[in-house]
Amino acid sequence: MSAPVPPTVSTTHRLGLDPIATPDRLLLGPGPSNAHPTVLQALARTPIGHLDPLYVELMGEVQELLRYTWQTDNRLTIPMSGTGSAAMEATLANTIEPGDKVLVAVKGYFGHRLVDMAGRYRAEVVTIERPWGEAFSLQEIEEALITHRPTILAIVHAETSTGVLQPMEGIGELCRLHDCLLLLDTVTSLGAVPLFLDDWKVDLAYSCSQKGLSCPPGLGPFTMGPRAEAKMMARQDKVPNWYLDVTLLNQYWGSDRVYHHTAPVNMNFGMREALRLLAEEGLENAWARHRRNAEALWSGLESLGLELHVPEELRLPTLTTVRIPEGVDGKAFSLHLLDRHGIEVGGGLGALAGKVWRIGLMGYNSTPENVERLLNLFATELPAFRPSAPVAAAVG
Amino acid sequence: MSAPVPPTVSTTHRLGLDPIATPDRLLLGPGPSNAHPTVLQALARTPIGHLDPLYVELMGEVQELLRYTWQTDNRLTIPMSGTGSAAMEATLANTIEPGDKVLVAVKGYFGHRLVDMAGRYRAEVVTIERPWGEAFSLQEIEEALITHRPTILAIVHAETSTGVLQPMEGIGELCRLHDCLLLLDTVTSLGAVPLFLDDWKVDLAYSCSQKGLSCPPGLGPFTMGPRAEAKMMARQDKVPNWYLDVTLLNQYWGSDRVYHHTAPVNMNFGMREALRLLAEEGLENAWARHRRNAEALWSGLESLGLELHVPEELRLPTLTTVRIPEGVDGKAFSLHLLDRHGIEVGGGLGALAGKVWRIGLMGYNSTPENVERLLNLFATELPAFRPSAPVAAAVG
Numbered sequence: 001m002s003a004p005v006p007p008t009v010s011t012t013h014r015l016g017l018d019p020i021a022t023p024d025r026l027l028l029g030p031g032p033s034n035a036h037p038t039v040l041q042a043l044a045r046t047p048i049g050h051l052d053p054l055y056v057e058l059m060g061e062v063q064e065l066l067r068y069t070w071q072t073d074n075r076l077t078i079p080m081s082g083t084g085s086a087a088m089e090a091t092l093a094n095t096i097e098p099g100d101k102v103l104v105a106v107k108g109y110f111g112h113r114l115v116d117m118a119g120r121y122r123a124e125v126v127t128i129e130r131p132w133g134e135a136f137s138l139q140e141i142e143e144a145l146i147t148h149r150p151t152i153l154a155i156v157h158a159e160t161s162t163g164v165l166q167p168m169e170g171i172g173e174l175c176r177l178h179d180c181l182l183l184l185d186t187v188t189s190l191g192a193v194p195l196f197l198d199d200w201k202v203d204l205a206y207s208c209s210q211k212g213l214s215c216p217p218g219l220g221p222f223t224m225g226p227r228a229e230a231k232m233m234a235r236q237d238k239v240p241n242w243y244l245d246v247t248l249l250n251q252y253w254g255s256d257r258v259y260h261h262t263a264p265v266n267m268n269f270g271m272r273e274a275l276r277l278l279a280e281e282g283l284e285n286a287w288a289r290h291r292r293n294a295e296a297l298w299s300g301l302e303s304l305g306l307e308l309h310v311p312e313e314l315r316l317p318t319l320t321t322v323r324i325p326e327g328v329d330g331k332a333f334s335l336h337l338l339d340r341h342g343i344e345v346g347g348g349l350g351a352l353a354g355k356v357w358r359i360g361l362m363g364y365n366s367t368p369e370n371v372e373r374l375l376n377l378f379a380t381e382l383p384a385f386r387p388s389a390p391v392a393a394a395v396g
Numbered sequence: 397m398s399a400p401v402p403p404t405v406s407t408t409h410r411l412g413l414d415p416i417a418t419p420d421r422l423l424l425g426p427g428p429s430n431a432h433p434t435v436l437q438a439l440a441r442t443p444i445g446h447l448d449p450l451y452v453e454l455m456g457e458v459q460e461l462l463r464y465t466w467q468t469d470n471r472l473t474i475p476m477s478g479t480g481s482a483a484m485e486a487t488l489a490n491t492i493e494p495g496d497k498v499l500v501a502v503k504g505y506f507g508h509r510l511v512d513m514a515g516r517y518r519a520e521v522v523t524i525e526r527p528w529g530e531a532f533s534l535q536e537i538e539e540a541l542i543t544h545r546p547t548i549l550a551i552v553h554a555e556t557s558t559g560v561l562q563p564m565e566g567i568g569e570l571c572r573l574h575d576c577l578l579l580l581d582t583v584t585s586l587g588a589v590p591l592f593l594d595d596w597k598v599d600l601a602y603s604c605s606q607k608g609l610s611c612p613p614g615l616g617p618f619t620m621g622p623r624a625e626a627k628m629m630a631r632q633d634k635v636p637n638w639y640l641d642v643t644l645l646n647q648y649w650g651s652d653r654v655y656h657h658t659a660p661v662n663m664n665f666g667m668r669e670a671l672r673l674l675a676e677e678g679l680e681n682a683w684a685r686h687r688r689n690a691e692a693l694w695s696g697l698e699s700l701g702l703e704l705h706v707p708e709e710l711r712l713p714t715l716t717t718v719r720i721p722e723g724v725d726g727k728a729f730s731l732h733l734l735d736r737h738g739i740e741v742g743g744g745l746g747a748l749a750g751k752v753w754r755i756g757l758m759g760y761n762s763t764p765e766n767v768e769r770l771l772n773l774f775a776t777e778l779p780a781f782r783p784s785a786p787v788a789a790a791v792g
Contacts, residue, residue, distance in 0.1 A: 007595040009679050013464035015457060017672045019434070020665055022450060024442045032443045032658060038415070043662060044440035046420045047428045047612045049740045054418060061411060068409035081614070082478040085657035086639045117638045199403040210658060216443045218477070218614060218660030241637055242513045243482045259745070261481035262428060262606060264614030266439060267663065269416055276413045283405050344445045349655075 025338075026365070028374060029346030030160045030319055031188070032210035032217045033362040035270070039215050042273040043266050050263040058272055059253060059263075065275035066221050069190060069213075069283065070205065072197040076229060076246060078253045079271055080220035081264050084187045084208030087220025089117050090244040091183050091204040094224070094232045095152060098122035103150035103180075105141065108132050109161035109350045110185055114154045121240065126150065132162045132351040133321070135314050138170045145178040151231075152181045152204075157195070158188035161349040163310045163321035163358065165193065172201025181228050187211065190221065191278050192290045192318045192362055203228040209267070212286075212318060214363030215274040218267045222246075274363075290317040293366045297359065300375040304382075309356050318366075321348070321356040327387035330357055336385070341377060421734075422761070424770060425742030426556045426715055427584070428606035428613045429758040431666070435611050438669040439662050446659040454668055455649060455659075461671035462617050465586060465609075465679065466601065468593040472625060472642060474649045475667055476616040477660050480583045480604030483616025485513050486640040487579050487600040490620070490628045491548060494518035499546035499576075501537065504528050505557035505746045506581055510550045517636060522546065528558045528747040529717070531710050534566045541574040547627075548577045548600075553591070554584035557745040559706045559717035559754065561589065568597025577624050583607065586617065587674050588686045588714045588758055599624040605663070608686075608714060610759030611670040614663045618642075670759075686713040689762045693755065696771040700778075705752050714762075717744075717752040723783035726753060732781070737773060 027034050048055050066077045080087040092114070096102060102123040104114045107130040118125045128144045130136055136155070145153065153175055157166050168184075175182040183204040189195050191212030197205055203225045210217035224232070224246060232239070232246060239245040243261065251258035278286055294317035298308060301322055309321035324330035330347060334357060337343045346358035361370065423429050444451050462473045476483040488510070492498060498519040500510045503526040514521045524540045526532055532551070541549065549571055553562050564580075571578040579600040585591050587608030593601055599621045606613035620628070620642060628635070628642060635641040639657065647654035674682055690713035694704060697718055705717035720726035726743060730753060733739045742754035757766065 007467075007592045010467055011464070012469070013460050014675050014678075015460050015464070015672075016675070017457060017461075017668075019672070020438050020441065020454075020669055022441055022444050022454070022665065025444050025448070027443065027445060029445060032445065032661060035443055035662075040440040040442070040662075042416050044436040045416065045418055046436070047423065047431055047606070048418050048421050049423060049425060049428065050613070052421070052734070052740065058416075058418070061413060064409045064411050065413075068407070068411070071403075071406055073408070082482065082639060083657050083660060086478065089637075089639050113638075116634075120634055120636050120638055196403045208658065210443070216660065216662040217446070217658045218663050238512075238516055240516050241485075242509075242516055243478060243485050244639075261479050262604065262613045264479060264612065264663070265428060266431075266436075266612040267614050267660070269418065272413075273416055276411075276415070279410050279412070282410075338448070344448065 023342055026343045026370065028360055028365060028370065029344045030358045030360050031208070031362065033214070033360055033365045035216045036214040036274060036277055036364045038277060039270045039273045042269040043216070045266065045269050047265045050265055051257065051259060055265060056257055058268065062268060062272050062275060063253065065279055066223070068279055069275060070195060070197045070223055071199070072223055074223045074225050076224040076250060078222055078249060079268065080222045080244065081261060082220050083217050084206060084220045086244060087206035087222040088113070088185065089241070090222050090246065091206050092117050092121055093241040093244050094239050094246045095181065095204065095228055096121040096123045097235050099124060100151040101126060101148060102152045102154060103128070103144055103148050105136050105153065105155040107134060107136065107162065107164060108156065108159035110156050110159060118154070133164060133309050135164050135166045138174070141171055142174050145174055145180060149178070150180050152183055154183040156185040158186065158193060158316050158318060160188045160319055161352065163316045163319045164314050165316040168200045176201060181231065188316065188318050191286060192366070193316065194287050197223065209271055209274070211362040213274045213278065215270045218264060219271050290361065290366045293361050293368060293371050294320065296368060296371045297361060297375070300371065301378065304378055306378070318360060318362045320359045321352065322359060323356055325386060328385050330354060333382060333385045336381065337377060343374065343377070419738055422739045422766065424756055424761060424766065425740045426754045426756050427604070427758065429610070429756055429761045431612045432610040432670060432673055432760045434673060435666045435669045438665040439612070441662065441665050443661045446661055447653065447655060451661060452653055454664065458664060458668050458671060459649065461675055462619070464675055465671060466591060466593045466619055467595070468619055468621070470619045470621050472620040472646060474618055474645060475664065476618045476640060477657060478616050479613050480602060480616045482640060483602035483618040484510065484581065485637070486618050486642065487602050488514050488517055489637040489640050490635050490642045491577065491600065491624055492517040492519045493631050495520060496547040497522060497544060498548045498550060499524070499540055499544050501532050501549065501551040503530060503532065503558065503560060504552065504555035506552050506555060506583070514550070529560060529705050531560050531562045534570070537567055538570050541570055541576060545574065546576050548579055550579040552581040554582065554589060554712050554714060556584045556715055558748065559712045559715045560710050561712040564596045572597060577627065584712065584714050587682060588762070589712065590683050593619065605667055605670070607758040609670045609674065611666045614660060615667050686757065686762045689757050689764060689767050690716065692764065692767045693757060693771070696767065697774065700774055702774070714756060714758045716755045717748065718755060719752055721782060724781050726750060729778060729781045732777065733773060739770065739773070
């Protein structure tokens, strides 16, 4: 073979950069939340091979601790090698066959995402809707199950876009009664809010790494119970998504350890430490801590005259939606918090865009100190953003 | 609403673990390879928000440096939030419409993976094949393009399963002539082996983070040229994969910055540093370093009497397949290297299972010191694994 003359290297895109110098933010938005320092240290460990016996052992630990955190015995419990949205898609991709009817209970942004995804897998998608800030009653769900007779009911436990916690009592029983799989989004509840997957008869669930688990984003915990597994195993065609195919992933994460893809080993180092720390604290303690700090935030905000968007009985301890007062430029205030104080607070999404701030107290960040720091800033610096009273804070 | 009695927390899966204590391995297998220490430090930085102005700036840097590394001007150049396999799937998912004919040139394991994936997107998949250890000639490719008239030709530049580097001269011109998109797997070549995407008229390519880029696994660089983009934009239906949908990802990575999914920010910190270090070294220097160290490995192995599986003109500088000598238990020797010396060397996959070791010298690991260390171990410790000569090393 004659040696061809290679082209010359172009330097058009060769940026000359300084070493990375991102600041230490306090992330009190809808996520990512700050990671535990121990978790960050784990990320920086030397990688090991994805088929190394020591890595295989670590995989087993991650699976087992995810089962504890979700309160499930599901064998098929693994972290997907992508973010929470990948795990969301995995629940649908593996179980939907073309023409299956999927009922999505939509009460915020992430319900709409489930609708979009399910449609791509050629499900017949039907929806029931509640306004952004409300939850579904058991009766509404039962009526929809009877009307639509779906194969899968998908619902969001903790709606990150609205701050609503969907009450779960009785939904799983209804799904069994009407021969339907129950798919639950636990992105903003896992590790932070009481969650009993098996007691609630949930067949499919997913979450993320960067909220209640105190790990950076990049992994999507996924779990599938026996009823969903039976549906997947009975499908006529291959799962129409290779990367998220649980029939293949099960050969890697199960006892066979057949190579599927090169696992994100460092992210899993972090996940292992995050779950270890949570098990050390104990789920009940972590749940109680989130509740306690959220309540302190709520009463502090209300005593500053601010209105919370969600009624107390449906309020999510991890994510609080605060109505932006009349005349205040909400975005300007959150940019001020970010630029001057290094604190991130979220804005509204979809129907709530421009109407609320979203304040997250999740995992490592759910502390009395963070609540106090934020309340102080709302008390002292928000008044300058109010149209009428540029100096004194309005107290309700 | 009456407060229901919550179930009690089960401790069945509550493992009590010690802090993580993985060892510092030297990873000289097919990947992951060791990450640069500076990259590992970047992973441990405090996360920032995925919509933070500083993160948006970092995204632009990563995109630009990926363009440099691939030698492409493609606007749609981004790291997918998954491993290399996710980026592989993204190239197919976005461009295949049901019934499209996809020609896969199969000469190893990863060619077969492309076949499997393309089928899931309902392509009509046709293949041409070469034995594991060989490459395709331009004539074979042209004949197949004429016979099959495919919409997409998919081929692997650097076959990690065999150690073969596919010569690329002329293939892109043929694809243009026959109105076909050229899709190239650069998983084991990006950053380490000469690669000129635009000169070669490649329309779609993907790679991984954990080889030539010296970053841990978890991100999948992806790029799409204007011809592939035109095909994607003309499709009748939505991309049948939400997570990897480039029409949506483009709104986040492009100038709109519309939220799609929460980016794995810490992995992107690492990617930014990995690409910065590569640009600092300069592509030509990195390519020359890989070539130099591979040649030292090859001559060292041959002088120990070992046979290399791939003829020199097709040999991949990043991954060398070494034939396991007659009578030697290849797996026992690699386990010995791992357990006693903390060095990982890969085994064969598929048609080469049990027949070869796979030795990687990639990115940060491509150094004369690593070559010398490994050659010393082959010289001094392999003889004990040979059936006939338990002490003295056979010198060729």
